[in-house]
Amino acid sequence: MSKLPISVAMGDYDRTRALFDGRVQVDGCDPVYMLLSPEEMFFRAMRSRDFDVTELSFSSYLVKHSRGDSPYVGIPVFLSRAFRHTSIYVRKDRIKKPEDLKGRRIGIPEYQLTAIVWARALLKDDYGINPEHVTWVRGGIDTPGRPEKIKLDLPPGVKIESAPEGTTISQLIDQGDIDGFIAPRPPSGAAARNPDVAWLFDDPTAVAKDYYKRTGIFPIMHIVGIRKELAEQHRWLPAALFKAFNESKAKALELLADTSATKVTLPFVEEQLKSARETLGEDYWAYGVEASRRTLEALVHHHHAQGLSARKMAVEELFHPSTYESYSI
Template identity: 65%
Template sequence: MSKLELSLAIGNYDRCRPLIDGAVQIDGVNPVIMTLSPEEIFFRAFRGQEFDICELSLSSSTLQAAQGSFPYVGIPIFLSRAFRHTAIYCRTDRIQKPEDLKGRKIGLPEYQLTANVWVRAILQDDYGIAPSDVTWVRGGMSHAGRPEKIKIKLPDNVRVEDAPEGETISSLLAKGEIDGYVAPRAPDVPAGTPNIGWLFRDPVEAAKDYYRRTNIFPIMHILGVRRELADRHPWLPGAIYKAFEESKTKALEHLSETSATKITLPFVEERLKEARDLMGQDHWSYGIKANRHVLENFFKHHHAQGLSPRLVTPEDLFHPGTFEQFSL
């Protein structure tokens, strides 16, 4: 039987590089691999279903699963995870602590972005700031006029307004016309722009405290396979899961070998030890079993924030063939 030739669009992450380089194979698949930015992958996947296998936004996938319109089926490979305490910027001349954001204006590129769902969850759970307590200003980070990828209908008490024509949320923050900024990327402002900084002055310590209290390492992106392919080839989601798990294992083995630093950054070995001391050896876990509590927390907030019309479960989003793996 000849192998399936399938398009595969993912970010160029170290945990995927053994697969990208061909050191790891997907059983039964000859992939045509494209390494693209998440924004491009998501736009093309959700607007035109252009890829057979691809990285997907957890939020957009949850929204479409709740609506019954998800053209992919999820695979619990979490290509992007991040503590989003570093995603919240503010005007440091007027915002000293999270509670100061109540009644203020916060810019964001899209309301339903996964990072922004997690940020709103953190602000509500830890600081009592509900989504209805602020005014959200939607606009591009670097280019004006960014639209939502997926049409959403928010609760009546949530105020979302568009940035003025020709303005970005970065320019509005720099001018002081908004008080906060929430996005996966830092504000696009010149270095040294005054009065702009992280809301959490020590976001790493804030994130560690969050993990100690919740045991949550937020999931940003999942992997998806076109639903019609998974239906036609029920072995395919499991084969994809197996390959990406093996690729991550090889990447971590490479990173853990400390005779020579693998990435161009000092203190990498120390940071790796620090992460494992806090989070365990498998600090970047894949699969449902180790991450059900993370997913269910996200689904709860996604629904409560008015994004998903019903409460989604892991069983709604992920292929049943990926919930368990064989062991010897």
């Protein structure tokens, strides 16, 4: 019996490497893997549906899924998670604390990016800064003229401007034409060397740890999606992929914990791993719904409150039904 050929687009992470190098197989499948940047994957997935299975921006998925026109059905494999306190940069010569951002201009690459949804959520919940309290200036980080991947219908109070033609948001914050910058990547070029451009939070790790202790939220950025028609035709496929991605992550964590020779090019890995487990729990990068229910509920709440979802969705309708439960031995 021949295996099902599938194309799989994903990032080059330790948690996906066992799939790419063949140590973990997807039951019943003959995958062709492509290791791509998030920007390329998300653009091609949403514009031309290029992949059978793909890493997806969680926010883009929610925009489309809430409208009933997503080309993909999600599975609760969270390939990217991050506390987005490190995604907020400001002009430190004028912004001294988060509340100073009220009435200011903040550069963003796209309004609906998941990282920016989470950043707006923490600014609102912890510092009382609502999306309508600032002017959002949209533009590329490195390249001028970045468009939104998805057409949005935002609340009337949200103010969005386009960066001047030929200009990036990195250039704007370097020149002082905007007061803040929120993006998944840091400012580039001269802004990266400008002493007046820095993180909003002087110790973002400490602030993020406090945030987690108060909320229980470890923000999810990316999920995995399967083309809907493929999932309908092969009903076993979502569970097979969920199983394989879990096995690949488990192998990555095994290697990370092997301190005989550090597997990543960083010092203090053993200490960081210990700290992560003490703060977030043993399975700190959990896949599956129940372990991340609080985070999922927070995202669907803020996504809808920010005017991005057409309706507020229940957690039970976010993913393929077969991935909500698993067998036990």
